[in-house]
Amino acid sequence: MTKQPENEPNKKQQQLEDFKVDHEGQDLTTNQGTKVSNTSDSLKAGERGPTIMEDFHFREKVTHFDHERIPERVVHARGFGVHGYFQVYEPLTDLTKAKFLQDPNVKTPVFVRFSTVVGSRGSADTVRDVRGFATKFYTEEGNFDLVGNNMPIFFIQDAIKFPDLVHAIKPEPNNEIPQASAAHDTFWDWVVNNQETAHMIMWLLSDRGIPRSFRMMEGFGVHTFRLVNSEGKARFVKFHWKPKLGVHSLTWDEAQKIAGKDPDFNRRDLWDAINDGEYPEFELGLQVIEEEQEFDFDFDILDATKIWPEEQVPVK
Numbered sequence: 574m575t576k577q578p579e580n581e582p583n584k585k586q587q588q589l590e591d592f593k594v595d596h597e598g599q600d601l602t603t604n605q606g607t608k609v610s611n612t613s614d615s616l617k618a619g620e621r622g623p624t625i626m627e628d629f630h631f632r633e634k635v636t637h638f639d640h641e642r643i644p645e646r647v648v649h650a651r652g653f654g655v656h657g658y659f660q661v662y663e664p665l666t667d668l669t670k671a672k673f674l675q676d677p678n679v680k681t682p683v684f685v686r687f688s689t690v691v692g693s694r695g696s697a698d699t700v701r702d703v704r705g706f707a708t709k710f711y712t713e714e715g716n717f718d719l720v721g722n723n724m725p726i727f728f729i730q731d732a733i734k735f736p737d738l739v740h741a742i743k744p745e746p747n748n749e750i751p752q753a754s755a756a757h758d759t760f761w762d763w764v765v766n767n768q769e770t771a772h773m774i775m776w777l778l779s780d781r782g783i784p785r786s787f788r789m790m791e792g793f794g795v796h797t798f799r800l801v802n803s804e805g806k807a808r809f810v811k812f813h814w815k816p817k818l819g820v821h822s823l824t825w826d827e828a829q830k831i832a833g834k835d836p837d838f839n840r841r842d843l844w845d846a847i848n849d850g851e852y853p854e855f856e857l858g859l860q861v862i863e864e865e866q867e868f869d870f871d872f873d874i875l876d877a878t879k880i881w882p883e884e885q886v887p888v889k
């Protein structure tokens with residue numbers, strides 16, 4: 574090492590003493606706001622250490638790092654979101670006073686998050702499961718969340734059973750198997766004891782359970798909603814998303830192989846498509862039932878385990 578002549582400013586020393594700023598001139602500080610001059614060397618007892626406990630910045634930085642985690646969601650932990658926009662084809666003034674559904678020239682920004690339900694955050698994309706299809710519309714009048722799934726119905730009629738359903742479908746408690754799927758005894762115990770689930774199981778075990786691409790999935794609001802127009806007239810509606818590319822699935826054999834070769838298959842597909850300018854498009858459709866027709870059907874139109882047959886109530 575060359576020795577610095579005495580009293581001559583040491584450039585490295587000076588850099589170490591200057592407070593750190595980012596490219597916008599913002600100070601680097603501790604969590605308490607104290608400016609920091611060095612965040613790459615801890616205070617040492619002598620040149621070769623050890624690090625000393627007086628270095629409060631070091632202790633805070635490492636403690637903060639050790640706690641950097643967002644609790645995993647209990648369901649829909651694995652998801653992937655993208656930005657886009659929404660436009661109505663024609664004013665829906667007759668049906669609703671919601672401003673974003675009036676003017677075909679208005680582009681409402683949206684954010685859509687696609688997800689699986691059961692698997693943990695790092696699980697494979699191509700598992701057999703329901704897919705979430707959650708859209709947030711950033712409308713002029715505030716945010717409107719349209720939470721949906723890629724199947725038009727749900728497992729249960731009463732929300733109080735949801736914790737029991739999810740506990741049953743999550744991995745077995747004694748061995749934490751299986752990951753991200755429903756093929757195990759606790760789930761089938763649930764199914765045989767809760768007959769309202771039968772309809773959803775048919776959808777889950779159909780081709781819909783393994784979508785080929787998020788761009789090729791339908792979305793359904795599942796619940797029955799009400800739209801109210803400016804005259805106060807209300808109607809029952811169900812929301813549908815129809816992909817312009819059509820609905821496509823993987824075969825079980827393809828899904829299993831892909832899960833091993835590229836667990837990020839669905840998110841990569843969406844990422845690549847958007848980067849290639851192949852923007853996915855979905856059409857928002859509505860089924861509408863007049864309030865006076867509420868009891869005209871041989872099923873309860875508020876029952877989330879039933880569809881409104883499209884031949885009886887067409888999607889517009």
Ligand code: HEM
Nearest residue numbers: 646647648649686705706707720721722727732735794795
């Ligand atoms: C039956 C009662 C239900 C309960 C108690 C329930 C509960 C939950 C919970 C706790 C989350 C995770 C929230 C978070 O940690 O951020 C969630 C997410 C989600 N749920 Fe449900 N859920 C129910 C029914 C449904 C239904 C019927 C649908 C379909 C319309 C649905 C679709 C979704 C979607 C898509 C997400 C993920 C949203 C996102 O991507 O951020 N859920 N649900």
